[in-house]
Every structure is written in C-alpha cells, then in structure tokens.
Amino acid sequence: MSTEAPTPTSAKETLAGTHHMPGKESADRRQVTQGRWAYTLLTPTLVLLGVVILYPIINAIIMSFQKDAGLDPATGFFTEGGFTGLDNYTHWLLQQCGSGPALGPCPPGTLGAQFWDAMGTTFFFTIVTVAMETVLGFWMAVIMARAFRGRALVRASVLVPWAIPTAVTAKLFFFMFAFEGIVNKIFGTQILWTGSEWPAKWAIIISDVWKTTPFMALLILAGLQLIPDEVYEAAKVDGASAWQRFTQITLPLVKPALMVAILFRTLDVLRMYDLPAIMTGGANNTTTLSILVVQQIRQGLNNASALSTITFLVIFLVAFIFVRFLGANAVDAATTGKK
Amino acid sequence: MSTATATAARHSEAPARRRAFDWAPARTYVQAVIILIWCLAPFYWMVVTAFRDVGYTFEPTPFFNHVTFDNFVTVFDEARGNHFARNLVNSLLVAGITTIISLIVGVFAAYALARLKFSGKSLVLGFILGASMFPGVALITPLFQLFTNIGWMGTYQALIIPSISFSLPLTVYTLTSFFREMPWELEESARIDGCTQGQAFRKVILPLAAPATFTTAILTFIGAWNEFLIASQLSSDATKTVTVAIAGFAGAQPHQEPYTAVMAAGTVVTIPLVILVLIFQRKIVAGLTAGAVK
Structure with missing residues (x-):
C-alpha cells in the first residue's frame, strides 16, 4: 500500500521519536517498531499453536521410536518397552511383525498387514473424489456465475451440503444406500452398498463428493468472478469459439484459484476419517490411513504414533509437491492481495 | 479497449438472434x-x-x-440410553468455547498479518496455513497418552484444546483476508487526530471489524460443531458431543439400525446450521472463499 510512506503520521513519529534527520534511517526505525508490534500481536496465536500442534507432534515423533510394552498381537510374545530405533516404521512400511527371532511378515488380518492397502485406498479416494469434485464444481461454478433469476437460491442451496456435519452426512447416505434404501429403489438395483468392497468405496466417494463439491464450486466461482467480461467480449469479436474461450481464457485465468481449491481438498481427503469410519467402520477394504491410526491406538500408542507420523509426512509431501511444482500458492494468494 | 467494437458487434447480431428461439x-x-x-x-x-x-x-x-414426532421423542429418550440433550449442551460448550478462544487470540494475529509490515510474514502465514491442513490423527496419539497421564480423558478441555488446533488457523486465515479489504484510511485519520496505534485499533478498527469477525465466528463454530474424529476418541459418556452420539445411536428396537431416529437427530443438529447459513449466505460465501482467490 502506498499510504505508508509520506503520511503525517510517519512525520510526526519522526519528530517525536528521535532528533535524527527524517529520512531512510527513521523509516527503518519505523519498520522495526512495526515489526516488534506485529510479533507482539502474533505471540498469543503462535504460542497457542505451538502448544496444541508442535508439542504433540514432537511428542509423537519421540513416541514413534519407543517400543509398545505388552503382548504382541501378531506373535503372542511379551515385548518390553524402551527405545527401538526404526522398528515401528519398518513394522508399517515393510509390514514386519514381531521382534528378535520372531520377526517376520505380518499375518493377514493384523493392522500391520493393512498399511499399504490403506495407503492405496486413501490415494484412490483422494484422486477419484478430487477429480469428480473438480469437474462437478467447475460446472456448478460456471452455472452460478451466469446471471439468471433465482441465482441467489442456487448459491444458498449449495451451502446446505457444506453445513451438514460429516457424521450426519455419513448416517444419511448410509440410510440412502441401505439395501432397502432409496438409492436401490430409484435405480431398481439390489446392491449391498456398504457390504462389499467396490460398492462401499463408491458409496463413500459419492457421499464425499456430495458434501464437498459446494466448497470447490464456491472457490472456483470466486475465481471466475475476477475475470472481466471485456476479455470474453474481445475474444468473441476475434472469432474464438466457446471451447477456445474456455481453454484459453477461463482455464488459465481461473487456474490460481482452482489450484488452491484442489490443494485444500486433496489435503482434506488424504486425512479422511468420518465417512468411512461411520459408513463401513473400515470394513471391505475402505480403511484409510486415519482409520488405521485410530484402530492402532487401542493396540499400542507408540506404534500408532509412528503411523500417524508417516501419515503426516505423506500429507506434507503432497502439499510440498503441489506448492513447489504445480503452482498452488495459497500463501502468496493470501499475502499479496489481488492477483 | 475493444469494448466499443464488441458492443457494436453485439448490436448488429441482436436482430438475427431474435428470430430463432x-x-x-x-x-x-x-x-x-x-x-x-x-x-x-x-x-x-x-x-x-x-x-x-x-x-x-x-x-x-x-x-x-x-x-409422527415419535422419532424426536426417541432421540431425547433417556430411558433408551440416549442423552441427546446432554450431547447438544456438550457440543455447544466445546464449539462455543473453541470459537471464543480462537477469535480472541486470532483477531490480533490477523490484524498484524493484514495490516503491518514485518519480515517473516510469509513464513508465519505459511505456518498458520500448514497448521490448518494438519491431519487430526497426528495429534491424537500423543494427546491420548498425555490426557490419560494427567487424568484429562473425558473432560471438556481434552476436546477444546485439540479443536483449537483446527479452528485457530482457520480463524486467523479468514480474518486476515477480511481485514485486508477494510477501509484502513480511517485508522490513519484516527492517528492524525492523536490516537495511538493501540487506541486506533480499539476505537476505530474493532467496531469496523465486527461484521467480518462475526462471519468468521460462524465459520469457526460450524467447523468445531462438526468435528468428529477427536471427539470420538477423547470424549467420555459425560462429554460426548452430538456428532459422536449420532454415530452410535440407540433406537426403539434393540438390534436394528434406528434409521428414522438417527435422521431425526440429524435434523435437530442440522436445521439450526442450515438456517444460520441461509441467513448469512453472502457473508459465509465471502468468508469461505476469502484468501483463496483474492
């Protein structure tokens, strides 16, 4: 903002504060006091976030290098606690159960044997739901951007799925996808939706798409509204077809908003818990990484900490790739104002 | 600009188009x-x-x-083991206190981020944004152990503290984007009239910021009200919130999924939110999309 430099305020400050010549030096000084004031205001937030996020994270990392004391569910042997190096990580990543001479691949059915399946399921959910939400959300945004009577009604109604708690959404779709439920009646099918692998996965995906597409649509809509009409008019005059206008004007200009929306949604689905936990309890190969962590909590907190640290690193890595290579720059969007 | 040519083109096009539907x-x-x-x-x-x-x-x-209203009666029927009134109070308490704490703390941070120039701003904002994307499961294992050790399992603070980790970053981020669009010239005028920066903040900016703060409060409250993962693991029967209660509901018949009662409970939980959302539709959309695009 250009209101900073030559205002009476800074002049007054210069006079009151120091006997120096007004100039670069006092501007620097002002910058310093403003910086100090800024960090004073930021301190409560940073301290609180440090307590509720950094402390648990550091704790989780320390715990992840400790052995869980007690009976090993896979082998039935008693194991001692204490430092164990990377054992908890190899337990998940290499699916090795037991310790010492009993070390071996995890028996099927144990949580350790499910890690890569859960990883696969989580990424499957992420890719499919985000892709569907992007396409559907884009379509909704394009419609909502048009001027027509009742537009306010449509914009209000897309907020309804967003406002419903995910736990309620899960129960609602569990009911609709019940064997005698409305979905089977409408389509004349007899599918045990939440009772077998692929129908269960699709039931969860459809529920998630229903719930979160509005968020995507509204973010894309906000991006669309920043494109001035004149650009489209000019393109029309130059003879660009509707498809050309979409691919050469709309897509590139809406890309920053779209990438941020995709980033937010991707990171959100990667930690998906509520929908599968309530609809299937993780049965039929719908266990996500988050569900696996929660199940592991009852069997050993230190091992669960290793798994939650892996989950955190996976999400962090995906976010890094998005920001670094795909240009989803949420921080810039927030700091630099209008783009 | 080609606006003139564009309008001209549109005018010449109009009669031709009117012929066909x-x-x-x-x-x-x-x-x-x-x-x-x-x-x-x-x-x-x-x-x-x-x-x-x-x-x-x-x-x-x-x-x-x-x-019938039977389903709503079932929902609140203590004899069937449903303590939905209690669950509602719990959710109100947890979400309400979380919102208040997040706002009180976050409003200062948002002011600094939106208004002040200082080095490390991008870093702070990146940290806050990263915190809002943080997976809840990564917090749950250490907190589970910590709260068990200090006897906090099943207390309200055991639910409120992790909730703050989700809601505070969201609050700061949304408020920051709102604050950036406010008429800050008024602050300058107040300072010319002799207010200190602190006075200008309290007397001019806070009243101006009230609508933005209110919208952010709604968003934060809805987020905290809908939380399920943490509450399902760290609450006891006494502190169980509505989302957890709905997930494990007891109906009229013992061995049957009580669909109608669950839908009734869902309606009770959802209708206030939907009304809130419809009333403040414009503001909420602005709040949801703030920052991401502007």
Whole structure:
C-alpha cells in the first residue's frame, strides 16, 4: 500500500521519536517498531499453536521410536518397552511383525498387514473424489456465475451440503444406500452398498463428493468472478469459439484459484476419517490411513504414533509437491492481495 | 479497449438472434434445477424420514406421509440410553468455547498479518496455513497418552484444546483476508487526530471489524460443531458431543439400525446450521472463499 510512506503520521513519529534527520534511517526505525508490534500481536496465536500442534507432534515423533510394552498381537510374545530405533516404521512400511527371532511378515488380518492397502485406498479416494469434485464444481461454478433469476437460491442451496456435519452426512447416505434404501429403489438395483468392497468405496466417494463439491464450486466461482467480461467480449469479436474461450481464457485465468481449491481438498481427503469410519467402520477394504491410526491406538500408542507420523509426512509431501511444482500458492494468494 | 467494437458487434447480431428461439437461458435453468436437486434432495430425504413412522422407514414416497414426532421423542429418550440433550449442551460448550478462544487470540494475529509490515510474514502465514491442513490423527496419539497421564480423558478441555488446533488457523486465515479489504484510511485519520496505534485499533478498527469477525465466528463454530474424529476418541459418556452420539445411536428396537431416529437427530443438529447459513449466505460465501482467490 502506498499510504505508508509520506503520511503525517510517519512525520510526526519522526519528530517525536528521535532528533535524527527524517529520512531512510527513521523509516527503518519505523519498520522495526512495526515489526516488534506485529510479533507482539502474533505471540498469543503462535504460542497457542505451538502448544496444541508442535508439542504433540514432537511428542509423537519421540513416541514413534519407543517400543509398545505388552503382548504382541501378531506373535503372542511379551515385548518390553524402551527405545527401538526404526522398528515401528519398518513394522508399517515393510509390514514386519514381531521382534528378535520372531520377526517376520505380518499375518493377514493384523493392522500391520493393512498399511499399504490403506495407503492405496486413501490415494484412490483422494484422486477419484478430487477429480469428480473438480469437474462437478467447475460446472456448478460456471452455472452460478451466469446471471439468471433465482441465482441467489442456487448459491444458498449449495451451502446446505457444506453445513451438514460429516457424521450426519455419513448416517444419511448410509440410510440412502441401505439395501432397502432409496438409492436401490430409484435405480431398481439390489446392491449391498456398504457390504462389499467396490460398492462401499463408491458409496463413500459419492457421499464425499456430495458434501464437498459446494466448497470447490464456491472457490472456483470466486475465481471466475475476477475475470472481466471485456476479455470474453474481445475474444468473441476475434472469432474464438466457446471451447477456445474456455481453454484459453477461463482455464488459465481461473487456474490460481482452482489450484488452491484442489490443494485444500486433496489435503482434506488424504486425512479422511468420518465417512468411512461411520459408513463401513473400515470394513471391505475402505480403511484409510486415519482409520488405521485410530484402530492402532487401542493396540499400542507408540506404534500408532509412528503411523500417524508417516501419515503426516505423506500429507506434507503432497502439499510440498503441489506448492513447489504445480503452482498452488495459497500463501502468496493470501499475502499479496489481488492477483 | 475493444469494448466499443464488441458492443457494436453485439448490436448488429441482436436482430438475427431474435428470430430463432434463444435456448441459452432455458439450458441454464435446467442445469440450475439439477444443481438444486443434487444439493437439496438428500437433505430433504433426511427431514422426510425424520418425521416418518418407524414402520414405514423404507417407504419410497417422496413427500411427507405417516407423519409422527415419535422419532424426536426417541432421540431425547433417556430411558433408551440416549442423552441427546446432554450431547447438544456438550457440543455447544466445546464449539462455543473453541470459537471464543480462537477469535480472541486470532483477531490480533490477523490484524498484524493484514495490516503491518514485518519480515517473516510469509513464513508465519505459511505456518498458520500448514497448521490448518494438519491431519487430526497426528495429534491424537500423543494427546491420548498425555490426557490419560494427567487424568484429562473425558473432560471438556481434552476436546477444546485439540479443536483449537483446527479452528485457530482457520480463524486467523479468514480474518486476515477480511481485514485486508477494510477501509484502513480511517485508522490513519484516527492517528492524525492523536490516537495511538493501540487506541486506533480499539476505537476505530474493532467496531469496523465486527461484521467480518462475526462471519468468521460462524465459520469457526460450524467447523468445531462438526468435528468428529477427536471427539470420538477423547470424549467420555459425560462429554460426548452430538456428532459422536449420532454415530452410535440407540433406537426403539434393540438390534436394528434406528434409521428414522438417527435422521431425526440429524435434523435437530442440522436445521439450526442450515438456517444460520441461509441467513448469512453472502457473508459465509465471502468468508469461505476469502484468501483463496483474492
């Protein structure tokens, strides 16, 4: 903002504060006091976030290098606690159960044997739901951007799925996808939706798409509204077809908003818990990484900490790739104002 | 600019177009109706089922019939082991206190981020944004152990503290984007009139910021009200919130999924939110999209 430099305020400050010549030096000084004031205001937030996020994270990392004391569910042997190096990580990543001479691949059915399946399921959910939400959300945004009577009604109604708690959404779709439920009646099918692998996965995906597409649509809509009409008019005059206008004007200009929306949604689905936990309890190969962590909590907190640290690193890595290579720059969007 | 040519072109085009029927508005309306149905039909089905007699749970009639209030009675029936009134109070307490703490703390941070120049701003904002994307499961294992050790399992603070980790970053981020758009010249005027920066903040900026703060409060509250993962693991019977209660509900018959009662409970939890959202629709959309695009 250009209101900073030559205002009476800074002049007054210069006079009151120091006997120096007004100039670069006092501007620097002002910058310093403003910086100090800024960090004073930021301190409560940073301290609180440090307590509720950094402390648990550091704790989780320390715990992840400790052995869980007690009976090993896979082998039935008693194991001692204490430092164990990377054992908890190899337990998940290499699916090795037991310790010492009993070390071996995890028996099927144990949580350790499910890690890569859960990883696969989580990424499957992420890719499919985000892709569907992007396409559907884009379509909704394009419609909502048009001027027509009742537009306010449509914009209000897309907020309804967003406002419903995910736990309620899960129960609602569990009911609709019940064997005698409305979905089977409408389509004349007899599918045990939440009772077998692929129908269960699709039931969860459809529920998630229903719930979160509005968020995507509204973010894309906000991006669309920043494109001035004149650009489209000019393109029309130059003879660009509707498809050309979409691919050469709309897509590139809406890309920053779209990438941020995709980033937010991707990171959100990667930690998906509520929908599968309530609809299937993780049965039929719908266990996500988050569900696996929660199940592991009852069997050993230190091992669960290793798994939650892996989950955190996976999400962090995906976010890094998005920001670094795909240009989803949420921080810039927030700091630099209008783009 | 080519606006003039564009308008000219449009004028010459107009008579030609009027001859044939213009399908564009009709197409828009059809698609708008599809969006409406897609968004509202499941919600409508929940409300219809909530008012339907248990015996007709799977009746496919699309309008209200066999209307009864029994399901709502079941929801609040202590004799069946449902403590829904208690759960509602718990959710109000946890979400309410979380919102208040996040706002009180976050408003200062947002002011600094939106208004002040200082080095490391991007870093701070990146940290806050990263915190909002943080997976809840990564917090739950250490907190589970910590709260067990200090005897906090099943207390309100055991639910509020992790909730703050989600809601505070969201609050700061949303408020920052709102604050950036406010008429800050008024602050300058106040300072010319002799206010200190602190006074200008309290007397001019805070009243101006009230609407933005209120919208942010709604968003934060909805987020905290909808939280499930942490509450399902760290609450006890006494502190159970509504989302957790709905997930494990006891109905009229013991060995049967109590669909109608669950839909009634869902309706009780959702209707206030939907009303809130419809009233403040514009502001909420602004709050949701703030920062991401502007």
